[in-house]
Amino acid sequence: MLKKLLQFNWLTFLSMVALAVIGVIFIKSAGEARTAASLQDAWRLHAATALFGLILYFTLSFLDYRKILDLGSTPYFLIAVILLVAVLAFGERVYGGKRWLLFFQPSEVAKLAVILMVAKVFGRKRPADTFLDLLYGLGLLALPAFLILAEPDLGTALVLVPAILVMLLCARVCLRVLIPVLAVSLLAVVAILGAVQVAETTSNPQTKANIYRCLPLKEHQRARLRTFLNPDADPYGGGWNLRQAKISIGSGSLTGKGIGKGEQKFLGYLPPSVSMNDFIFCVLAEETGFAGASAVLGLFGILLLSGIWTALRCNDDRGRLTVIGILTLVFAHVYVNIAMSIGLMPITGLPLPFISAGKTFLVVLLAAFGIIQSVSLHREEET
């Protein structure tokens, strides 16, 4: 037991708890600008959810991750897929998307399921360098990703991609095909952005129509790309959220306006509907300034690097792949969430891990880090 305590990765645990506490503080702060009692009290729910998630965290961390992967990942994956189908069939339509099933979001549940499944399949001791292996791996990603895309929730579907690709790359799955495919995909993304830019700046409406006919983009996606590429073109229309996010963050200056004293959120310029979810970083950055914002970045850095430390000390591919998948997923969330609010990425509805209000994602994150802790605790045990 003493040995287990020594092997417990305290840095990961403490930085995680610190981020969740920060989440509670700023959900409370964002809620103060709202009139509905349920929103003013959302921080209590976040705290309660975190406590429940911590039970799950400790339970999973004291189980051997190998057993979790061997016994749990396949049923978990199947259940996740069933839930994703169920949400399409019975889900509640909110803001034009079917994302909610009763009290949770199946797409958040599915994120961890795919990572665990890929870790189990490619963490086996035999090499996996055939084209079939690659197809299998991409298939595990594609099945839930397309179901999520059908909700539709492009952001959540896309955020899975880097996590799984990094896992496949690290597991050396058919690199001779994977690397060229990645290179081509990257070029395609650049090409699409270029085409949108040309379409938006051309003066010939015929050219614009032709370009958009060839691009598989919906109107709101087009608008977001447009805003990303030309943020100042329409500050009161599509550019409103980005502009207000930047004003929130920018006016925070070095030390911020004081916790609970954010003007953008109180005056409703930062859209209240997103201030405690996808745009909570803006509230945080406005109220604590560059000092607070960079401290949060530092905490995420400690969380991610201490996670990598766990992977380094683990002598097992399954363990390493699990950790890599989870960390990459978290990094993608953090990067996209913050980058979009300062205009480095198009606006995408992705929550900031541990901090944004969102029960399902918080529970899934705590479970995922419980498994990372399990890798840390059980790294020397033989199966």
Add this chain to the structure above:
Amino acid sequence: MKVSVWSLLALAALFSLGLAELAVELHRVQVVDVAAFKADLAHQATRRMRKPGIRGRILDAKGGVLAESRARRDIVCDLSAFLENGGLANTVTAVDDAITRLADALGFDRPASLTTARITRHIRTQSAVPLCVWRDLDETSLARFEERAAGFPGFSVESHAERIYPRGTFAAHLIGYTGRDRGTEDTDDVRMLAYELEMKGRAGLEAFYDDYLAGVAGAVRIPVDARGFKPRGAARDNIALGETEERAAQDGLDLELTIDPDLQAVVEKQLDGVHGACVALNPHDGAVLALASSPTFNPNDFVPFVSAKRYHELSEDPGHPLLNRATAGLYAPGSTFKPVTALAAFHSGINLQAAYECTGVYKLGDMRLHCWNRWGQGPMDLYHAIEQSCNPYFARLGYLMGTNTLFRTAREFGFEAKTGIDYAPERSGSLVAPPFYPGLACQSAIGQGRLQVTPLQMAVECATFANGGKVFTPFLKKRADGSPPPEPVRTLSFKPEEIEHVRSGMRAVVEGPKGTGKAIGGLKVSCAGKTGTAQIGGGEKDTWIIAFAPYENPTIAVAMVVERGDSGGKTVAPRIHAILASIFGEKEE
């Protein structure tokens, strides 16, 4: 193992670089560019609101108040107290219900003009500005509200300045009136969307001296939320943005006039019941001592704004009560123009020593100009022609000198141009207009023809004779104490003895045995003047007097016109006598 240490280290490097990039970008946004974003926030989250200064008073020469501002107290509604979620209609309904409930509680009638459409428009356009519910309440009503105010959050009493004209119609055309106006301010690049209607001079001196009276509006920055309302509750208490005074309001200055209130009252009394105008000047500097036009109006009708019905009544009235006849009414001067003709004769080279026999008519081709005396007045010289207002004599002078000489002299007196008085509107009138015809010079010489003059121009003519040839710009705003006396705009190009010759003729009009204006006389001082009776067609006549007194050192020059009178000597002369008698007194027999 498939997952190498190197790939883990590469991943660690990727995470570190990504977070570092975000930190650099955040530093740029929050530290390097912070000023721009703070400015953006201030720009979108504040409105500049005008705070007008207190409008200055208008005072007569003895310090009597002609126009001032009083405090008007209103019950207003702060709209942000009734903000409802959902559409604008919910908020409008909440405000509407609250007003009805307050009206019931106070026992007031709900203002009929405060419809839901009006509330909606107010919220759409000026949500940060309180909505006025009941305006101009008396002490009893205010006390009743104060008792119950605690039960009605969102309602409060606000004070606003309101114009009042304590003497009603007195000097109404001079003072003019104010209307309500949104102030404009384009000196800064900040948005000025919030304002309350404020006083703005619309006519008369209120308009002419609007900037002087209004002072300089101050500016207060008020925070507003994304919907344009003033923040309340937690938002108001927690944010750093608050009401800040950008610029203090400067109160307007009091406007002191040259108007002598006693003289003005006498003048208005003499014009009561007729259509006409009168101007009295100080001949030594051009100060306007009295200026009146009849019929008149009450400027209090225009506070806070004139109703459409009342304005229609005033503007459609055939007597044109809103027109200031003294500065903007155009008339033929008739014989009151003859002193100008007489003076012009000295520049014409005509032998004025030779006598002229008045036969009662002057013929030129088919044209016949009759004297007022059908049987002729016998031998005439310039002096007696002025005294007796002999038409044939002056028609002949006009014929002999021609229009060029006549009008050149008239322009020296300031005819055919605005006098430049500090008042608007003023009209310039005219001396001549096409078509030309033979005899125009003869008719112009006796003040008919195409002559169009204002009573103010006639007063200037009279003042010029009174002071011996100096043309002053009339003015209404009292000169500052110790400031140098005004310079004349022009000095007549005639010799003093020539001017004195005409002046003496004018004295004979009042005091000579055959003078046409003897009814002016009978004063303690010696007086000079000229009567005029202008034919305006249809057998109607506009009747005139110009007069100045005392003859030796005049202190007043006055011109009066009464429309549709009998003759200057009968209709106007007694009125001028009354006016001058109020200053100099009746001659004791």
